[in-house]
Amino acid sequence: MNLSGRNFLKVLDFTTEELQYLIDLAVELKNLKHQGKDHRYLLGKNIACIFEKDSTRTRCSFEVASYDLGMHVTYLGPTGSQMGKKETIKDTARVLGRMFDGIEYRGFEQSKVEELAEYSGVPVWNGLTNEFHPTQMLADFMTMLEHFGHLKGLNLVYFGDARFNTGNSLMIMSAKMGVNFTCCAPKELWPSEELINTAKIIASENNCTITLTEDVNEGAAGKDVVYTDVWVSMGEPDEVWAERINLLTPYRVTTELMNMTSENSIFLHCLPSFHNTDTTIGKDIAEKFGVTEMEVTDEVFESAKSKVFEEAENRMHTIKAVMYATLK
């Protein structure tokens, strides 16, 4: 498998075999890391990490993975560079491409990361856009593989805002990997018709299904993997909170809901998560709307079924696999 020189912009750009290869490579790199074995395979290379939105996991994963591979990292945050304000993406791409071997980008429109890739001349990795979150997918499916020992034939349900980065990406990744995907959400929060149709074509090639439902009981029944994400994503206006709370409260992942899933089921969440009121936003929402837990209850989040911290760790191993595969 040769992915050298490739970008990693969205799951749609990759074959099932390529995605499986990246997950398997991440498993190998995780073993090396846990055994304390040197794997500075990209010694002396330099990467830039551009973040137009906040991040804990993605930023730390790119940085730690780079250091483990022997690379140097330059971080460009939401403020402090010329990008987007005094300089176009196209110009920034052509500058950074002359200095760095690879570029990570987290921001708003998918078209921006695509433009960066088009003009930089070096591999560009999507660290999250409004539309897609592809590195998250590798970590999620690696975590599922570790738990179940296989991916094909598993049943995954996503509860919540399914028309944004995580929901869109999970639907496509499931279709690619032969996982039966159910979107359980109010109709207005389903992925676009166009993306659903694309997912259905890919799913039929991989002998799996794409189901959309508003019914929570149907959504939960017999599922192996229950996935949710925040109800309001980064970059969305504060005004949408009231409407989202109203629409999505019936879709909160509770113990009652988990009891309807398969015996060996797991709970996943890309994080960060509002499962209590111990954050400034969590506290603020509780004061304004009287909601103390949002997309998932604290009980489920802290339960034995919850694999969210294994999943978070796997962000680092999978991002390392993407950088190694595309830069070697």
Ligand code: CP
């Ligand atoms: N899951 C994820 O992308 O987390 P961060 O926003 O902390 O990077």
Ligand code: NVA
């Ligand atoms: N949908 C979330 C994912 C965070 C990792 C957001 O875009 O904020």
